[in-house]
Amino acid sequence: MSIEAQDLSISLGNKTLLKQINLTISPNELTVLIGPNGAGKSTLLKACCGDMPSTQGQLSINNTLLEQYSPAELAQARAVMTQSYEMGFSFTVFEVVSMGCFAYEEQVSQQEKSAIILDVMRFMDIEQLSDQNFMTLSGGEQQRTQLARVLAQLWFPYDQEEARYLFLDEPTSSLDVFHQYHVLSLAKELTKRNIGVLAVVHDLSLAASFADKLILLNKGEVVTQGKPENVLQRENLANVYGIRGEFFHQSDRVKPVIMLDSRQ
Numbered sequence: 001m002s003i004e005a006q007d008l009s010i011s012l013g014n015k016t017l018l019k020q021i022n023l024t025i026s027p028n029e030l031t032v033l034i035g036p037n038g039a040g041k042s043t044l045l046k047a048c049c050g051d052m053p054s055t056q057g058q059l060s061i062n063n064t065l066l067e068q069y070s071p072a073e074l075a076q077a078r079a080v081m082t083q084s085y086e087m088g089f090s091f092t093v094f095e096v097v098s099m100g101c102f103a104y105e106e107q108v109s110q111q112e113k114s115a116i117i118l119d120v121m122r123f124m125d126i127e128q129l130s131d132q133n134f135m136t137l138s139g140g141e142q143q144r145t146q147l148a149r150v151l152a153q154l155w156f157p158y159d160q161e162e163a164r165y166l167f168l169d170e171p172t173s174s175l176d177v178f179h180q181y182h183v184l185s186l187a188k189e190l191t192k193r194n195i196g197v198l199a200v201v202h203d204l205s206l207a208a209s210f211a212d213k214l215i216l217l218n219k220g221e222v223v224t225q226g227k228p229e230n231v232l233q234r235e236n237l238a239n240v241y242g243i244r245g246e247f248f249h250q251s252d253r254v255k256p257v258i259m260l261d262s263r264q
């Protein structure tokens, strides 16, 4: 059980966005995509969740090719949180989160649905905002509401045996430090429930602190992938980001950090 991308390429016109990507997203791992602006992270995330068709190569989810999934099956196999989430109408937080239940709406009672929504709102620390208009929330509160919505999509059925997947494009970009840690700890927690997580994260120290596996992208290609300490080597930071710095992990009592040289 996993998501497998094989030789995945995407071109638009004469521009190549992704070049021959090979990767595995495992259900028991938090995989984090890193790389500079324009590297292709969002494009790769969209390709892996089936939101963007590839020009070449293939993608399988739990040993079944993506094109063999119906939209309903795909909605039960994976949930996606993109970077922008414009709401055309005014909805309350509760209503936005309840949209996540669309994939199994007919299989649960109203009571069960409300219990799921409350559960994920508690998880995301937004239950006190339940009746507030989504448009009036702060950026971080909106982000946590959207996270609760995608979590709701994967909350049922409870006894699901098939691995499922959560795709998060910059889920921590508007969050304060407490909620950044909270969201990535939660993402890690989900991997214990047979949910594989692929997240785009810009903050390298945060990525190094939580990722089981990092995938470093540059110019549409995978430069390297593996454990954070192996990916965040001095030469990769220099070649890909153009910075001087290094991975530093003092002890198990503290999270690793990327230390930047003061002379860049």
Ligand SMILES: Nc1ncnc2c1ncn2[C@@H]1O[C@H](COP(=O)(O)OP(=O)(O)OP(=O)(O)O)[C@@H](O)[C@H]1O
Pocket (backbone or CB within 6 Å): 012, 015, 017, 035, 036, 037, 038, 039, 040, 041, 042, 043, 044
């Ligand atoms: N629909 C499109 N048409 C043309 N070019 C596109 C399209 N979508 C993405 N691109 C280009 O593909 C490249 C990769 O974009 P992508 O959004 O995947 O990068 P990213 O690594 O997520 O960047 P960032 O860190 O800035 O969010 C960029 O150069 C972008 O301009």
